[in-house]
Amino acid sequence: MKSVEKVESHIVKWLKDYANKHNMGGFVVGVSGGIDSAVTSTLCAKTGFNLICLEMPIQQESKQDSRASNHIEWLKNQFYNVTSHRLTLDKVFYSFKEILPMTNNLSSQSLSLANTRARLRMTSLYYFAALNQYLVAGTGNKVEDFGVGFFTKYGDGGVDLSPIADLNKSQVFELGKNLKILDSIQNAEPTDGLWNDNRTDEEQIGASYPELEWAMDVFDKQIDETTMTERQKKVLSIYSNFHRQNKHKMVQIPVCEIPKSYI
Numbered sequence: 001m002k003s004v005e006k007v008e009s010h011i012v013k014w015l016k017d018y019a020n021k022h023n024m025g026g027f028v029v030g031v032s033g034g035i036d037s038a039v040t041s042t043l044c045a046k047t048g049f050n051l052i053c054l055e056m057p058i059q060q061e062s063k064q065d066s067r068a069s070n071h072i073e074w075l076k077n078q079f080y081n082v083t084s085h086r087l088t089l090d091k092v093f094y095s096f097k098e099i100l101p102m103t104n105n106l107s108s109q110s111l112s113l114a115n116t117r118a119r120l121r122m123t124s125l126y127y128f129a130a131l132n133q134y135l136v137a138g139t140g141n142k143v144e145d146f147g148v149g150f151f152t153k154y155g156d157g158g159v160d161l162s163p164i165a166d167l168n169k170s171q172v173f174e175l176g177k178n179l180k181i182l183d184s185i186q187n188a189e190p191t192d193g194l195w196n197d198n199r200t201d202e203e204q205i206g207a208s209y210p211e212l213e214w215a216m217d218v219f220d221k222q223i224d225e226t227t228m229t230e231r232q233k234k235v236l237s238i239y240s241n242f243h244r245q246n247k248h249k250m251v252q253i254p255v256c257e258i259p260k261s262y263i
Contacts, residue, residue: 001171004178008043011163016047018161019135026050026081026134028125030156032193033067036139038181039172040163041071044137045079052128053084056121058093061198067185074182085128089120096120114194118155129160138162141172143209147216148239149246150192150205157249168216169209205242207235215239 001007019026027044031037031053044051053072057065075082096116103109125136138159144150145165151157164172169190176186190201190209202208207215215236225233 001174004174007167007171008046008175008178011043012046015044015137015161015163016049019047019049022135024049024133024135026052026132027137028052028054028129028132028134029137029139030054030056030121030125031068031072031084032139033064033071033185034139034188034190034193035169035172035176035181035185036141036164037068038071038185039176039179040137040139041075042179042181043163045075045082048081050132050134051075051079051082052132052134053082054121054125054128055084055086056089056124057086058089058117058120059196060193063188064191064193064198067182067188071182071185087124089117089124092120093117114192115152115155117194118152118192119158122155122158126158135160138165140165142166142168143212143216144169146250147212148205148242149249150201150242151249152194153249156192168213170213206238211235212239219243 015027018024026049027047029037029041029044029051031041041051041053053075055065055068055072057068069086072082072084076084093116097113122136128134129136136159138145138156138161140151140156140159140162141164145157145162164175167175173186191198192201192204205212211231212235214232216239218236219239225236228236
């Protein structure tokens with residue numbers, strides 16, 4: 001980025017202006033132990049508005065869990081306006097699983113249950129937002145939100161505003177370094193934390209974030225594929241497939257428009 005400091009100031013001002021315009025008293029952020037939620041929560045804290053950080057583990061891997069706790073403690077040591085709650089959602093998740101009907105489609109069930117975790121967290125975030133008249137700040141970046149659609153619809157995609165959604169992952173890391181986010185978070189492999197095996201985002205998608213950023217940049221351009229390496233062709237194919245499959249997440253919900261003559 002040409003000026004990390006200007007980007008930081010711009011986002012903080014944007015957050016403050018939006019909260020003031022809508023007469024809201026603060027922000028709620030789900031803190032996962034990853035760079036996106038760490039940067040988002042820090043930017044919200046810098047507004048001076050009240051910030052509630054939520055830890056919402058569901059069968060969480062211990063390193064993710066400790067990174068989230070350490071980040072919140074780091075925030076509290078720096079900002080007077082930060083409070084937090086830890087909601088262990090294991091019992092809620094298990095109770096939901098117990099009432100589900102049996103299925104032989106185990107692969108689809110695993111994905112559906114992973115997304116269920118994200119939706120339980122969204123419900124928790126909005127409980128505190130409604131209780132306090134706060135805004136839920138999203139933690140998605142540009143590649144996830146508008147490139148490959150790597151988020152859960154009405155899960156981590158269910159937010160009131162998105163402070164970092166115009167920044168690529170590499171730019172979020174750059175901003176995190178400038179904000180002096182804990183090294184343990186800056187050095188952690190990105191993961192959505194929705195699976196018991198701690199699989200990384202790269203393992204799920206099949207490409208790294210720098211590769212996806214390149215693909216997002218060339219996707220709509222007339223690039224001669226004969227000039228690409230085999231890896232670049234593979235990455236572009238991965239990006240294209242995810243973008244096409246997840247397009248429904250990135251566009252406005254379709255509304256069936258009734259012909260005027262009918263009504």
